[in-house]
Amino acid sequence: MRLGIVGSGKIVDELLSFIHEIKAIQLIHISGTLRSEEKLKTLCTKHSFQRYSTNYQDLLDDQEVDTIYIAVPNHLHFAFAKQAIQHHKHVIVEKPLTSTYEEALQLQAIALQNHVFMWEAITNQYLPHYQHIKDSLLELGNIKIIQCHFSQYSSRYDAFQKGHILPVFDYQKSGGALMDLNVYNIHFVVGLFGQPLDVHYYPHIEHHIDTSGILILEYPDFQCVCIGAKDCQSPSISTIQGDQGCLCIDTPVSSLRSFQVIKNDGQVHKVPDTQHPHNMYDEFIAFVEMYQKRDYQRCYQMLEHSLIVCEILTKARRKAGIIFPADHIL
Numbered sequence: 001m002r003l004g005i006v007g008s009g010k011i012v013d014e015l016l017s018f019i020h021e022i023k024a025i026q027l028i029h030i031s032g033t034l035r036s037e038e039k040l041k042t043l044c045t046k047h048s049f050q051r052y053s054t055n056y057q058d059l060l061d062d063q064e065v066d067t068i069y070i071a072v073p074n075h076l077h078f079a080f081a082k083q084a085i086q087h088h089k090h091v092i093v094e095k096p097l098t099s100t101y102e103e104a105l106q107l108q109a110i111a112l113q114n115h116v117f118m119w120e121a122i123t124n125q126y127l128p129h130y131q132h133i134k135d136s137l138l139e140l141g142n143i144k145i146i147q148c149h150f151s152q153y154s155s156r157y158d159a160f161q162k163g164h165i166l167p168v169f170d171y172q173k174s175g176g177a178l179m180d181l182n183v184y185n186i187h188f189v190v191g192l193f194g195q196p197l198d199v200h201y202y203p204h205i206e207h208h209i210d211t212s213g214i215l216i217l218e219y220p221d222f223q224c225v226c227i228g229a230k231d232c233q234s235p236s237i238s239t240i241q242g243d244q245g246c247l248c249i250d251t252p253v254s255s256l257r258s259f260q261v262i263k264n265d266g267q268v269h270k271v272p273d274t275q276h277p278h279n280m281y282d283e284f285i286a287f288v289e290m291y292q293k294r295d296y297q298r299c300y301q302m303l304e305h306s307l308i309v310c311e312i313l314t315k316a317r318r319k320a321g322i323i324f325p326a327d328h329i330l
């Protein structure tokens with residue numbers, strides 16, 4: 001995979017901390033803004049990219065790049081991915097896939113038309129423990145209650161309160177706790193139980209954006225509560241409760257580092273942390289495998305899953321009155 005990256009922020013630093021371990025990925029081109037030119041230059045040298053640019057068009061026109069990793073603020077995902085696909089590049093789009101469900105549907109259509117890979121970079125769907133959790137569900141009996149919890153106080157919230165609004169807290173840039181953290185809970189639940197019947201979102205809103213919130217996903221036989229907060233902190237413990245036992249995860253569902261199954265008769269089965277130290281490693285391994293095997297079928301199945309998540313995000317947000325500029329372009 002000959003990779004180009006757009007963006008040079010926090011998540012790109014994370015990716016570059018382990019990507020050298022995946023030998024099938026060649027780093028070709030990193031692109032960003034003129035204001036970040038010094039950072040781009042430093043990353044280019046440090047990680048042996050062949051070149052950098054401060055203009056996205058240069059990356060789109062780079063014939064050596066066949067896949068673009070899109071790591072810019074949420075409101076830009078759609079336009080950047082659309083242009084990349086129209087230039088016949090495969091795309092890896094950071095979560096959340098797009099600002100709205102309608103955008104996601106459009107991207108899916110043009111990815112299929114152009115026969116390119118389009119993946120949402122969402123850690124938990126590709127973590128080995130996710131499959132182990134799926135396999136453990138049978139031990140729980142009939143599912144009664146699910147609660148997923150991801151609360152992480154954000155240093156960007158301090159800035160937000162002082163009036164400095166960074167993209168993750170900016171409704172004009174498709175930010176908010178639902179899009180940033182609760183999205184992991186939704187992916188986690190949808191990957192296990194499919195599309196819910198209905199959704200309801202109860203947010204705490206400041207300056208038109210949800211800084212935290214509680215999402216209810218209604219399923220035919222149980223209710224699911226998903227909590228996501230960037231304005232307060234708590235251990236992020238998630239549970240799936242059935243009439244024969246409970247599965248308990250004591251890390252956020254973005255990382256699923258370890259979990260245990262506690263049966264009603266007192267038996268406990270602990271699954272320890274055996275995953276790669278970086279949560280993003282397994283998703284990139286999976287993308288490379290699909291790319292090498294030309295496995296479009298799996299990629300498009302994962303895309304269908306992402307679309308369900310986008311639909312939930314859009315519906316929940318709109319019902320709660322959190323409106324993005326992209327909602328006006330239908």
Ligand SMILES: NC(=O)c1ccc[n+]([C@@H]2O[C@H](COP(=O)([O-])OP(=O)(O)OC[C@H]3O[C@@H](n4cnc5c(N)ncnc54)[C@H](OP(=O)(O)O)[C@@H]3O)[C@@H](O)[C@H]2O)c1
Nearest residue numbers: 007008009010011032033035036071072073074094095096
């Ligand atoms: N941070 C995390 O832990 C994390 C985890 C998973 C997923 N993500 C996702 O990754 C994406 C980026 O998040 P982040 O935390 O890395 O944000 P960030 O630190 O704010 O970085 C955003 C990057 O995008 C660049 N950018 C902004 N507008 C651009 C444009 N028009 N053209 C090219 N580059 C542009 C910014 O450059 P300037 O600084 O020059 O504006 C910056 O390098 C988001 O969608 C987020 O949901 C983040």
